[in-house]
Amino acid sequence: MLGKTIKGVFVLVKNIGWRVTIAAVLLNLASGFLYAWSVYAAALIQELGFTKTQAMLPYTVALAMLAVMMVPGGKLFDKYGPRVVATAGGVLLIIGMALTSLQTTIPGFVVFFGVVVGAGSGIAYGVTIPSAVKWFPPAKRGLASGLVVAGLGLAAAYAAPLAQLIINAVGVRQTFLIIGIVFGSLVILFAQFLAVPPAEYVPPGTPAPAAGEASGKKDFSPSAMMGTAQFWQIWLMYCFGAIAGLMVIGHISIIADIQAQLKWGFALVAILAVFNSSGRVVGGFLSDRIGRNQTLILMFLLQAVNMIMFSNYTSMTSLTIGVCITGLAYGSLLGIFPALTYDFFGLKNSGTNYGLVFTAFGAAGIIGPLTAGKIVDITGSYSYAYLAAAVILVIAAVMAKFLKQPQQEKVV
DSSP: OHHHHHHHHHHTOOOHHHHHHHHHHHHHHHHGGGGGHHHHHHHHHHHHOOOHHHHHHHHHHHHHHHHHHHHHHHHHHHHHOHHHHHHHHHHHHHHHHHHHTTOOSHHHHIIIIIIIIHHHHHHHHHHHHHHHHTTSOGGGHHHHHHHHHHHHHHHHHHHHHHHHHHHHHHOHHHHHHHHHHHHHHHHHHHHTTOOOOOTTOOOTTOOOOOTTOOTTTTOOOHHHHHTSHHHHHHHHHHHHHHHHHHHHHHHHHHHHHHHHOOSOTHHHHHHHHHHHHHHHHHHHHHHHHHOHHHHHHHHHHHHHHHHHHGGGOOSHHHHHHHHHHHHHHHHHHHHHHHHHHHHHHOSTTHHHHHHHHHHHHHHHHHHHHHHHHHHHHHHSOSHHHHHHHHHHHHHHHHHHHTOOOOOGGGOO
16 A cells, blocks of 8 residues: 555656655665664663673674675676665565664674675665766766765654653664664665666756767766776865764763763754755756865865764754755765766766775775774773874865876776
């Protein structure tokens, strides 16, 4: 019944590109419960006695797996299309969350939430961006990718309060089971509405190639892309930029307790999610207007200033301001970097190529939350973690200033 109702709604959207984009947004909205981890972490610390570092391990591994699995997921997408791949991701989400609900030890949570749920998230998420972006011309790629990834960022706005509500009622372990079954099933449902255009499709509004220029000139193979300096420059910028956001996302409930003695940090998770999601749309849209490099520089420096100030946020009001800035600046990266990757390396191998770029996010997911957890376990404060994040954000801004299009003779 639900499937038929949703199908009827999608039929009303005449433009297939926007229809696929809406499906991709909804799929990411369903699969993005990963971003509510700080609520689960606080419950694991209280119910099972984990340390802050231990409670971050499953989340850290899940972020790494999300990034790593986008590469094989991208290859499968390029070969088989989005529906089969995203459906497989939804199945893994259900299995992983069900098995997570049975665990009582850190290794169990790492294996079943970190590895299995992280893998399912990566496979499902990895197909959504290229599925939508392939329907749009270059001037709208930033907006399209920003809208799609906004679904993942916005998920925590409902997932954090919902998870807290269920945890209060039945405990954290049963919450994993309930969330997994409900939202994994929705991922499978929305996957059926994804599609890619035929190979010869040219989006309306695409600029005509210059005289003598081959239409496929800008399509890099994965190996050719990795042979460029631009790939590694983009990779480092993405990693450096994402560390601060992932650190705050993973720790905000604990940060609220330590810095402001607030016991309802889940509210900040929801606020962060709204601005994280908004930042993805704003960043993508702005990069279409003023350029990818200029938008990245702006967001990197905004986040750097925010990190310098973050240890001074000791009230609900100031923490809310800091969280809003964190979400906006971090979220913008998820809208800009897919479009930047497609601008530089083409759409033919978009699934695999962006999957490789996105491994930078996985590295950031390991470095940011885990390092911050270790620092606070040792010092009782996040001050040094904030300072380190600010330094690498400035480095990322300098790198963005000097980023240039790769040489055309490198393409295949």
